[in-house]
Amino acid sequence: MSGKVWIVGAGPGAPDLLTLRAARAIESADVLIWTDSLVNPQLAAMAPEGCERIRTSTLTLEEVMDCMLDRVKAGLKVVRLHDGDTCLYSALNEQLCRLIDADIEVEVVPGLSAYQATAAALSSELTIPGLVQTIVIGRAGGRTGVPESESLERLAALKASLCLYLSARHVEEVQAELLKHYPAETPVAIGYRVSWPDQWLSVIPLKDMARISQERQLIRTTLYLVSPALAAPGEPRSKLYSASHNHLFRGGID
Incomplete structure (x- = not known):
């Protein structure tokens, strides 16, 4: 039996800047592997009672991956919670390579940067x-x-x-x-x-x-x-909203 891994961007820190998709993933996690040195603890607290919470600040990437693979192969829903956005400085690629090699299903959820x-x-x-x-x-x-x-x-x-x-x-x-x-x-x-x-x-x-x-x-x-x-706002403005600019949804003023 095999579970699934969600690699989730936590956003910059404030809980209300978390995306709805990210919140739903955390709230339904069986295992939360989170970057406790950078992620707001309030986000980890959103995981359900009984969820195993694993802090990564003292772990190597290899140790994190071992934890992830062990739990997901046991059929558990694993959420790997990163700070910021998953596409920026998150070691996403290294984790995906290991998970794909292990034939594990993965879903990546972006976060606000x-x-x-x-x-x-x-x-x-x-x-x-x-x-x-x-x-x-x-x-x-x-x-x-x-x-x-x-x-x-x-x-x-x-x-x-x-x-x-x-x-x-x-x-x-x-x-x-x-x-x-x-x-x-x-x-x-x-x-x-x-x-x-x-x-x-x-x-x-x-x-x-x-x-x-x-x-x-x-x-x-x-x-x-x-x-x-x-610098302080000045005169330059977007042509998209100019009255003289034509586009697909609005005719311009000649």
């Missing part, structure tokens, strides 16, 4: 016509490195809305690289534990990014949004 929650908390749009139309998600090289073609230098050269994860430990190097491509006054949103009760969120000039991060002693669970779109 921290960059989206941060932009929403600031009432900001990261793509503004005539100003910036591209969002780039990346990280500093750090210990694990990044491909040369995706170096911070190359990403910053686009001058897009740049969302940097896992980069607070290297903030001095990050700021120095960004200043080669963005003006020193470019707005940078620094978000710490966005959507949690102890959230700290501030928009500062790029030139102050390292200093403020170090003053706040930010090392983990910190996101940087670097974008001219974070």
Whole structure:
């Protein structure tokens, strides 16, 4: 007999930012394997009474997979709960490979990402016509490195809305690289534990990014949004809603 594995994105932290599909998966789990170092404990508490809850902060990926395979082969519904979204820095691929090799049925449930929650908390749009139309998600090289073609230098050269994860430990190097491509006054949103009760969120000039991060002693669970779109709202607007713009559902005004 074999059960099923749900790999679920928990979102940035706040329980009410969990998707309905994710909530239903947690609420019906026989086994919850959750990233307790990053996921809000309130989400783990949503699992039913009698659900086995396995914390992963002290486990290797191999140990996590052994737990998962053992329970699912016993016919149990296993929910693997990750912080954020499953498609970003979640080790999804490694887990899928093991599960598929074991002929285990898997369903992946996306979650809201921290960059989206941060932009929403600031009432900001990261793509503004005539100003910036591209969002780039990346990280500093750090210990694990990044491909040369995706170096911070190359990403910053686009001058897009740049969302940097896992980069607070290297903030001095990050700021120095960004200043080669963005003006020193470019707005940078620094978000710490966005959507949690102890959230700290501030928009500062790029030139102050390292200093403020170090003053706040930010090392983990910190996101940087670097974008001219974070400046005060101005005139640029989407053509989609312009009276002069034709599209499939609305004729324009000549």
